Amino acid sequence: MVVGLDQYLEQVRDVLRPGTRVLSSGLGAEEARARAAVAEAAAGRAVALIGSGDAGVYAMASPALEYADERIDVVGVPGVTAALAAGALLGAPLGHDHAYLSLSDLHTPWDVIERRVTAAAEGDFVTLFYNPRSRARDWQLGKALGILATHRSPDTPVGVVRNASRPGERVHLATLATLDPAIVDMYSVVVVGSSDTRLVAGRMVTPRGYRWRS
Amino acid sequence: MVVGLDQYLEQVRDVLRPGTRVLSSGLGAEEARARAAVAEAAAGRAVALIGSGDAGVYAMASPALEYADERIDVVGVPGVTAALAAGALLGAPLGHDHAYLSLSDLHTPWDVIERRVTAAAEGDFVTLFYNPRSRARDWQLGKALGILATHRSPDTPVGVVRNASRPGERVHLATLATLDPAIVDMYSVVVVGSSDTRLVAGRMVTPRGYRWRS
Numbered sequence: 001m002v003v004g005l006d007q008y009l010e011q012v013r014d015v016l017r018p019g020t021r022v023l024s025s026g027l028g029a030e031e032a033r034a035r036a037a038v039a040e041a042a043a044g045r046a047v048a049l050i051g052s053g054d055a056g057v058y059a060m061a062s063p064a065l066e067y068a069d070e071r072i073d074v075v076g077v078p079g080v081t082a083a084l085a086a087g088a089l090l091g092a093p094l095g096h097d098h099a100y101l102s103l104s105d106l107h108t109p110w111d112v113i114e115r116r117v118t119a120a121a122e123g124d125f126v127t128l129f130y131n132p133r134s135r136a137r138d139w140q141l142g143k144a145l146g147i148l149a150t151h152r153s154p155d156t157p158v159g160v161v162r163n164a165s166r167p168g169e170r171v172h173l174a175t176l177a178t179l180d181p182a183i184v185d186m187y188s189v190v191v192v193g194s195s196d197t198r199l200v201a202g203r204m205v206t207p208r209g210y211r212w213r214s
Numbered sequence: 215m216v217v218g219l220d221q222y223l224e225q226v227r228d229v230l231r232p233g234t235r236v237l238s239s240g241l242g243a244e245e246a247r248a249r250a251a252v253a254e255a256a257a258g259r260a261v262a263l264i265g266s267g268d269a270g271v272y273a274m275a276s277p278a279l280e281y282a283d284e285r286i287d288v289v290g291v292p293g294v295t296a297a298l299a300a301g302a303l304l305g306a307p308l309g310h311d312h313a314y315l316s317l318s319d320l321h322t323p324w325d326v327i328e329r330r331v332t333a334a335a336e337g338d339f340v341t342l343f344y345n346p347r348s349r350a351r352d353w354q355l356g357k358a359l360g361i362l363a364t365h366r367s368p369d370t371p372v373g374v375v376r377n378a379s380r381p382g383e384r385v386h387l388a389t390l391a392t393l394d395p396a397i398v399d400m401y402s403v404v405v406v407g408s409s410d411t412r413l414v415a416g417r418m419v420t421p422r423g424y425r426w427r428s
Contacts, residue, residue: 056301062309062422070415076302080292087270088290095276099313107423116311119337123330205279209321
């Protein structure tokens with residue numbers, strides 16, 4: 001059987017064999033979906049818990065494995081997470097050290113998030129924001145960019161990719177000084193360069209070394 | 215034509231069309247390989263610059279795009295970087311905020327690397343080490359783990375995956391207190407948990423929230 005978010009199940013429905021049982025649920029039901037997948041596996045069924053991107057990155061692998069015990073065999077299938085799809089579209093922003101941060105304070109209090117943004121700024125990591133902004137969370141991205149701006153030049157390149165590898169894919173390049181957070185939504189990933197990241201021929205590039213070659 | 219490291223070209227040789235030109239070079243010739251690929255493209259050829267994992271993550275996309283200018287069309291093809299392959303084998307260590315760090319001081323001086331390890335420790339990021347250890351660089355990993363250990367419990371799970379998704383793949387689980395750096399080599403990626411990462415049924419899991427559910 002196949003368990004997943006309704007919109008992802010729509011994307012694979014044509015490759016399912018006739019008779020495959022499908023358990024679909026809507027956004028926000030992650031816990032229930034993980035529990036259901038594990039319960040079905042514990043009952044002896046072969047279960048595919050599906051997602052988009054990589055199931056291990058801010059996704060369903062964690063809640064499922066919190067519930068799974070030794071009786072269940074689990075095979076993780078890695079995928080292309082949004083940051084890698086976005087990186088390939090922007091150029092090579094992830095060529096050197098980088099940090100992934102979720103700006104969702106649904107599960108994490110803001111002071112923990114702010115401490116992490118500050119650490120990413122102090123470490124001069126290229127910084128990736130997942131869940132950067134939604135209608136209900138409209139100030140966190142601006143605040144996070146403000147923290148990075150105290151450690152990096154206003155000219156630091158920032159890339160925003162919406163719907164990476166999906167219909168409606170859109171790439172936007174700006175800088176820490178010029179990015180308007182209002183163009184960012186929950187379908188976007190935001191990539192802020194380190195102090196070494198440059199625009200080269202319109203592409204965002206972080207060199208492998210810490211300094212540009214002469 | 216196809217340009218790449220000799221060992222990766224061997225892996226795709228059976229899918230190349232007869233007559234495809236191949237330009238292969240050995241380890242360490244990254245700059246020359248990038249320049250050659252760009253020069254061939256500038257001369258009008260369709261060039262595939264290949265690598266393993268994701269070409270954008272500590273790999274060939276950066277040096278190639280440093281040399282490419284507006285005359286050349288570039289299409290980045292994202293892939294599964296070693297950390298994602300390793301994460302899927304270990305469980306779900308990348309379920310929340312995490313940082314990628316290279317311990318190679320070939321291009322980056324050690325004080326910059328040490329500052330980044332300290333920032334990753336202070337931010338409580340799950341921490342991924344690429345290029346963690348080689349015969350010539352044998353003390354850096356121990357030093358980096360020592361920095362993390364000043365901020366995290368000795369029981370913090372650490373995963374080492376050697377040859378992820380390749381022949382000879384090997385998974386090793388330890389803790390900050392018990393890991394022997396000597397088992398790590400240049401074909402390995404090292405994943406150090408955050409303060410929230412736990413072993414569940416032998417799998418390394420970082421929950422989506424910042425705290426374990428009761």
